[in-house]
Amino acid sequence: MEEFKYEELVEATESFSPSRLVGKGSHGCVYKGVLGDDRVIAVKTLSLALRALHDNSKLHNETRILSSLADPDNSSSSLSDHVIKLLGTSQDPSHNEVLVIEFMPNGSLHDLLHPPANGAPPPTWPARLRIALQVARALQSLHGRKPFIVHRDIKSANILFDSEWNAKLADFGLAVMDSDDRLDSPAGTIGYLDPNYTCPSKLSRKNDVFSFGVVLLEIMSGRKAMDVSKQTASIVDWAISLLEGQRAMDICDPRISLPSAVPFRHMVHLAGRCVAADEGSRPSVSEIVMEMERVLPHHRVRVPAWLSPWRSLALLKRWRKHARRCNTSTLVKPGAQKGEIQGDMLSGKV
Structure with a gap:
């Protein structure tokens, strides 16, 4: 260093x-x-x-x-x-x-999901899947090491994008290692903080799983974790009510269209398990990654028909190279120059 x-x-x-x-x-x-x-x-x-x-x-x-x-x-x-x-x-x-x-030039997931009025269009469904999987893999690397690390502040504002629009988990100021003395008071951000984390002895990897579930709901719905302008301010309370009422599709962000209801239902029910009141019912991050990867076959990357054959081939080659590196080949959009990556990701040309 x-x-x-x-x-x-x-x-x-x-x-x-x-x-x-x-x-x-x-x-x-x-x-x-x-x-x-x-x-x-x-x-x-x-x-x-x-x-x-x-x-x-x-x-x-x-x-x-x-x-x-x-x-x-x-x-x-x-x-x-x-x-x-x-x-x-x-x-x-x-x-x-x-x-x-x-340096992360493309801002945060919070900025991407909640742009100002008349801002950039929201990310597409394949882009959201890709982001969710990348964040889950980041968390998996923390929870899978020895001693394991609990981030304690998983939220959309702490997920940043590099020049290729890869998501990266940031801000480790509150993170703790399993080997640390458990003396710190519970910490995190309201709306993302596990309600079961009430004292130092309650610290566990499942606290991060809860926070990740909130982020996943935020990605799927486009709704903020806490929004006092809504009748139900908490995204968790709002989503759980819809899931219990068999209205999972009502969680979908109305700004985007879905290619299929099956993978969306799969993802929101996974998010529901992450934010379960009973910690024992929450999946591990490794289970989350496996569940997400099961969704991947539902999505195939398409080269837009309006591209010339030569440009289509060039972009497809670039995409394959990028996909091998990220290991998210069924979610990644064919690459392009920086401005084109941003524009295509946000405009729906995925």
């Missing part, structure tokens, strides 16, 4: 200019930076609130967790392609931790 000079990061971010700010949360602020060798990076600094409290614990913890995932000396460490990569660290003049992570 590289140790960056703080002055180098100041220059890369134009002195942490507001114009370079790409993300902001309770734990930190993220800036886009361009290094002297033209590498584009993201620089995460302590939030103003935590800076005032002199609390560097969240960024320090994130460094610890991400470093352990990438540790080549740990045989159980296998960094998923769908977990954000830590490139290095630095310290500001007050000795606060500064993280340098890979």
Whole structure:
């Protein structure tokens, strides 16, 4: 892991200019930076609130967790392609931790699912399946290692997209390892937080499964996890009521069309199992990945008929190469240039 000079990061971010700010949360602020060798990076600094409290614990913890995932000396460490990569660290003049992570140019899943009025069209059904599977695989890599890691803050705002629209799980400030002392109070985001996680002893991988189930419902419905403008604010309460009333199709995002009701029902019922009140009824993440992969045969990638034969062949070759890398060949759209990938993904040409 590289140790960056703080002055180098100041220059890369134009002195942490507001114009370079790409993300902001309770734990930190993220800036886009361009290094002297033209590498584009993201620089995460302590939030103003935590800076005032002199609390560097969240960024320090994130460094610890991400470093352990990438540790080549740990045989159980296998960094998923769908977990954000830590490139290095630095310290500001007050000795606060500064993280340098890979830059994710295409925003978050929350932004994608909930664009402003007259914004970009919503992602298509195949694109949503692909995203859900990639997030599940990221979580599988955390839960499957020794010691396992519980993220504790799985939500759509913490799922980011790289230049190829691959989903990556980010923000490990609240994450804990199984080997850690279980002294931390329950933490997470309202709407995604497992209601059974009421004290430190209740921490388990099933807490993440619940949060993933909320994200899956959000992906399928296009509805926010918590929306006080709705009669039923909680997406979980709303969806469970529909599932119990045999109205699973009413969960479908009305902005998109489905190629088949079968895989959609399969996915929403899987989400329902993830958010079950009884922790014992929730599947493991490995089971979730297997269930999702069973849905894949229902979807075949089609090359749009309006493309010329030459361009169709070129895109298909690019798609096959990309699909082999992501291992999601039945969900991935034929690749194109960056702007075309974004436009096709959002416009339904999948």
